Structure formats: structure tokens, C-alpha cells
Amino acid sequence: MGRFPVVALLVAAAVVVSSASAREPRQRVPAKPVEAHDLLGAEAAGLVTVKYVANDSRSAQIVVTNRSDRPLSLRMPEVFAGVPVLAQFGVPGGMPNNGNGGFGAAGAPQVTGGAQPMNAGMGIGQPAGGGFMSLPPEKTRVTRVTTVCLEHGKPEPSPLRTYKLVELASYSDDPRLDELMRSIGRGEISQKVAQAAAWHIANGLTWERLAAEMIDHAGGVPDEPYFTPAELEAAFQAVGVVTKRAEARETPGGSDAYSSR
Secondary structure (H helix, E strand, O other): OOHHHHHHHHHHHHHHHHHHHHHOOOOOOOOOOOEEEEHHHHHHOOOEEEEEEEOOOOEEEEEEEEOOOOOEEEEOOOEEEEEEHHHHHOEHHHEOOOOOOOOOOOOOOOOEEEEOOOOOOOOOOOOOOOOEEEEOOOOEEEEEEEEEEOOOOOOOOOOOOOEEEEEHHHOOOOHHHHHHHHHHHOOOOOHHHHHHHHHHHHHOOOHHHHHOOEEOOOOOOOOEEOOOHHHHHHHHHHHHHHHHHHHHHHOOOOOOOOOOO
16 A cells, blocks of 8 residues: 555544544533531631621621632521620620720720611511522622611721621520611611611610710701601601511511501
């Protein structure tokens, strides 16, 4: 056989092999399964880092970074508190004292409370969402949340203070406060209305005392009430609603009806 026929046969064989290879399905690398975790549980396990940045008493940012090499589905606490780190060396519930850790009550910043955003703008009684966030490996996600102060009279929270995200139940076991935070997450009430209701529930401030709260202005500008009459009226109604809800949770067959005066 001459040279050219041999070359032709080799080329034809290469084409056949190439065509066969092209028809073979490519092996796909299976995607890593998405693991579902509670956010605080994932933090305890070292899978994520969680930072609670208190902008002030009205809002905060929850910064979550996936430290693992796999995607995670993370469920935020439905209701939570932002607790100053040094305050945890005080009395139970995150309240500081002068005899433990040298962090006196006068200098301790406020504990704040809030809830994961759920169906913002929906009406009272609408169902909440799942509350999960998807986070790829080694990525960071920031969630902005509405908050209220839970310790009247203490210094305003600041990004300069170190806070820790905790379950609300580790700070307060009052079911009315739990229900109030859920109302914030559902967007049922404004931050100012929620703040008045929170001070009434968590700190025992009377409606008369809340009406007397003033915003101090410098430079001779007249002070102004912290809450408007309409906000206090709405807060009064909100306390009635969350009280009914809290009672319904503890009463078999109870209803979640809206309560007015």
C-alpha cells in the first residue's frame, strides 16, 4: 500500500474517533447541595459570621458572611434583640450592672429589638414568608431591619458599639413584646408607633409619660413632642392587638382578632 492511502486511512480513523467522542455525553460535576441552617446555629457552628450593626435605635444592619465552601440557606430569627456585647456580663437578660464587668447602667447603650422583614406592607394577620436567605460560599449579604429601643433612657445605639444578634426570648419572655416585633416585621405599624408601644410594654411607661416625651432642640428652637397624638393612639391600639394575639397563642382555639378600646 502506498503512502497516500495509509495517510487517508489514518485521517478517516481520526474522524471516526472524534465523531464518537463528540457523541459521548460530557460528565457533569454535580452541584453541591444547599444546606439549610438556622442563622444563629450556623454562627455557633462556625459556618458563618454574623455582625449586628446598630445604626441607631430605629434601624440596624445584619451582616452575614458564609465562611464555608458550600452554599447555605439561612433562616433568620423571626424576632430578635441586638444586645451590647459588654452588657452580657451584667444581670440576666443582657442588663448591665456596676458590679460585673465595669459597665455601669449610665454608660450602657440600649438593647434594641426587631424582626425579620416579612411581607412588608401587608395587612394585619397576613401570613409571613419563610425568612430564608440564600448565601453562596464565601459571600456576604447585608439585611437592613427596622428596630426599636427596649431600654428607655439609656444612650442611643451607635455603629461604634459592638452588638450581638440574639433570639428575643433570651432578652425578654413577654409574649406581647414578641408579637409587637412580628408586627414590625410584617410592616403593620410604623417605627414611631412601635417605639411607643415597646416602651409601654418593655419599660412600663404610661401613656401620659409617653405623651410628655420631648425632643430637645438647641439654639433656642422650641422643643417638640416625641410622639404625635395620632402615633400614641395607634400605639394604644397596637398594644391591644398584640395583647390579644399573645393571649390567643396561650389559649387553645383562641382567635387573633383586632382589638380596639
